[in-house]
Amino acid sequence: MFSPKAVYVHIPFCEQICHYCDFNKVFLKGQPVDDYIAACETEMKETVKQFPYKEIQSIYVGGGTPTSLSVIQLERLLKAIKNVYKPCEDVEYTIEVNPSNMVEEKLAVIKEAGINRLSIGVQAFQEELLRRIGRNHVEKDIYDTIDKARTLGFENISVDLMFGLPGQTVSMFKETLIKAIQLNIPHFSAYSLKVEEKTVFHQLQRKGKLHLPAEDDEVKMYELLMNVLLEHGYNQYEISNFSKSNYESKHNLTYWNNEEYYGIGAGAHGYVGGIRHSNVGPIKKYISLIDTTGRSANEQHIVTFEEKIEEEMFLGLRKLEGVSIERFINKYGKSPFDFFGKEIKHLEIQGLVEIVNGQMKLTRNGLFVANEVFEKFLF
Known part of the structure; x- marks a missing residue:
């Protein structure tokens, strides 16, 4: 019997679109957010009916920008998740956080809902570079968000960093690493920029206006990342992920261990019952399909034996x-x-x-x- 142990819930709303992001997302203003949350709850219930679970070990609320929701909307979303999924006692429950829109009230709602891990989209510490990649926070927001989180008792905090960004030098990335380490948090995810289609960066690249670091410099940044974090006691447990002991991401390990998980929301991907699926992306179409059928899969693919073997290898080899x-x-x-x-x-x-x-x-x-x-x- 198939029994997923992990849940991913996608919130596609953003107050600002990052120039590198190719995830399913829309500007928040004017969107039917309340209807979307209701549709997500319906999809959760219908999916669990078809593919029941025994124990949920990780929940991840990503985006988009989940914390772009209002306090009331955030509370409603997290209540809906809690109504459907009964997590195990030591569940890892993560939400992605944007440093620019975090207030104590939102963090309090997040804490009250049982979320115990924050993934903060920092990317860089140089404000000029942040503006260049479309981020809307400043350096001070990073420190303020982490201080607020610690005051409320959050200990399991992860920060996302990026390298190979346009205009980024090796010395700039070294500065970012030094400041990141000074945060004294237990987990980092650090990714090299990949220019994806349907992004601002892709449009600039087509016009010859995207000036990226030389390949040798990108290699130096990755070497610097591995060496500096190792020197400061972080274990590289995956190509792009580093943690202190016992702070590895359970949710991401679900993917790399080629295990099944629920994927909820517009544009979300899931893997249940031996079937990989992707949901429709447009918000209104997603809501309409959920309202009429309870499901919104755009594509479904029964994973063959050969494909399972392929995935077992290239996903598993991502782990160190x-x-x-x-x-x-x-x-x-x-x-x-x-x-x-x-x-x-x-x-x-x-x-x-x-x-x-x-x-x-x-x-x-x-x-x-x-x-x-x-x-x-x-x-």
Whole structure:
């Protein structure tokens, strides 16, 4: 019996659109937010009816900008989630936070709802760079938000950082890392910029107006990221994620362990009952479909055995501990070598993967060309 242990709820509303973001999002003003929240609650209930759960271990409310909702709307959304999902006692319950719109009242509502982890979209500390990438917070907002959160008792705080941004230098990223470490928080996610279609940056790139750092400088930023965080006691447990002991993200590990999860909301992706699905993106269409059918899947795909094996490899290799050969055999009846023997041998010779204590994992050199490694595990 399928039994998802994780829930993702998508809130697509933003007060400002970041230039790099390709997630499903719309400007908040004039949107039917209350109808959207009601539709999300209906989708939660209908999905759970079809695919019941035994125990929910992680809930993640992302976006968009969930904290762009009013206090009343936020309270209503979190109450709806609580009405449907009965989390286990040590659940990891995360919400994404924008430093520019956090007030004590919103944080109090979040805390009261049982949320125990904040993911704060910092990205950088240089205000000129923040403006360049479309962020609407300033450096002071970062410190104020974390101070307010700590006052209310939040300890599990994660900060998102970005590198390879237009106009960003290696020294600027080093400054960002130094200031980030001084926050004394237990978790960082740090991503290199990827220019996606349907973003402001993509439009600028097509016009020849997007000036990105040289590839060598981006490599130096990633090396700096790994070295500096290691020096300050952070364990790199995934290509882009670093934590103090016992603060790894349970929710993201659900994805990397190739496990099932509910995906709720417009444009959300889910994986339940052996089926991956994506919901329709337009807000009004999502609400209409939910009101008439209770479901809003735009696409559904039954994951084949071969696809499960592919995903097990390239998702698992994102983790620094890699893919457990024993776990793979238990799930699929054969070893990874039975499916990808030649590819693995070749990657070992190149020094990009290694086998250590029954775990197949990327080497340090492999981390820099991870996507090229992952391609080798596609049938």
